[in-house]
Amino acid sequence: MTAATPAPPMIKAAAVNKFFGDLHVLKEIDFEVERGQVVVVLGPSGSGKSTLCRAINRLEPINSGEIAVDGKPLPAEGKELAALRADVGMVFQSFNLFAHKSILDNVMLAPLKVRKVSSTEARKKAMELLERVGIANQADKYPAQLSGGQQQRVAIARALAMNPKVMLFDEPTSALDPEMVQEVLDVMTDLAKEGMTMLVVTHEMGFARRAAHRVVFMSEGEIVEDSSPEEFFTAPKSDRAKDFLGKILTH
Ligand SMILES: Nc1ncnc2c1ncn2[C@@H]1O[C@H](COP(=O)(O)OP(=O)(O)OP(=O)(O)O)[C@@H](O)[C@H]1O
Numbered sequence: 701m702t703a704a705t706p707a708p709p710m711i712k713a714a715a716v717n718k719f720f721g722d723l724h725v726l727k728e729i730d731f732e733v734e735r736g737q738v739v740v741v742l743g744p745s746g747s748g749k750s751t752l753c754r755a756i757n758r759l760e761p762i763n764s765g766e767i768a769v770d771g772k773p774l775p776a777e778g779k780e781l782a783a784l785r786a787d788v789g790m791v792f793q794s795f796n797l798f799a800h801k802s803i804l805d806n807v808m809l810a811p812l813k814v815r816k817v818s819s820t821e822a823r824k825k826a827m828e829l830l831e832r833v834g835i836a837n838q839a840d841k842y843p844a845q846l847s848g849g850q851q852q853r854v855a856i857a858r859a860l861a862m863n864p865k866v867m868l869f870d871e872p873t874s875a876l877d878p879e880m881v882q883e884v885l886d887v888m889t890d891l892a893k894e895g896m897t898m899l900v901v902t903h904e905m906g907f908a909r910r911a912a913h914r915v916v917f918m919s920e921g922e923i924v925e926d927s928s929p930e931e932f933f934t935a936p937k938s939d940r941a942k943d944f945l946g947k948i949l950t951h
Pocket residue numbers: 720723725743744745746747748749750751752
């Protein structure tokens with residue numbers, strides 16, 4: 701790439717369609733996320749938010765359209781896919797840590813197996829990341845010995861261990877007790893400030909207002925609004941967004 705070529709968007713989806721049987725769950729989705737941008741995805745249950753995340757990570761095949769990460773179209777399968785998938789870190793509602801491995805081993809595993817780094821290097825990096833998410837002192841424990849908030853922070857450290865270009869978060873705080881939500885949001889906010897490109901599905905409106913550069917509102921498989929948080933929360937344009945905000949802000 702020459703210096704004159706503008707950098708491609710970090711995530712680009714063009715005319716993406718996805719069906720589950722007859723159900724059309726992503727309808728001609730067009731959207732881009734610039735590098736360093738934090739985009740919060742909102743929308744009612746069943747609107748396609750998780751499917752969009754999974755499609756970006758190729759955990760879910762799409763029926764038509766194109767998805768590219770950092771300018772590279774996602775191949776359907778094979779070695780190239782494994783490499784591109786490693787560029788995209790994903791954190792889910794359920795932490796999915798390996799129960800029989802220590803916290804440290806959970807974070808070291810993928811770099812050792814996929815990136816083939818030395819164990820000394822993997823350990824050093826894992827400890828740095830555990831430090832960064834505030835749980836280095838728990839490194840030798842097992843997941844079940846940690847609180848939900850701590851486990852989710854391990855899951856974030858584990859995703860970061862692969863040096864991803866993008867982080868996808870699908871309702872990372874929805875399974876947590878209320879008192880643990882903030883500690884996870886704080887880690888995410890720090891990550892955003894450091895310039896990580898992030899796509900975040902969340903019901904945490906405070907996070908959306910404070911940390912997001914953009915809010916994307918989905919309804920029935922479509923992107924209905926794509927605006928600044930300020931604009932979305934104070935002057936939503938569509939009836940669907942107004943209805944959604946009415947429900948979520950008053951409950
Ligand atoms: N594996 C699947 N097989 C069939 N239908 C599915 C599958 N996964 C999701 N769906 C359907 O696709 C639609 C979109 O689901 P998706 O999980 O993406 O919604 P969502 O916006 O993430 O909802 P929620 O807020 O409840 O997490 C829903 O109607 C859902 O029932």
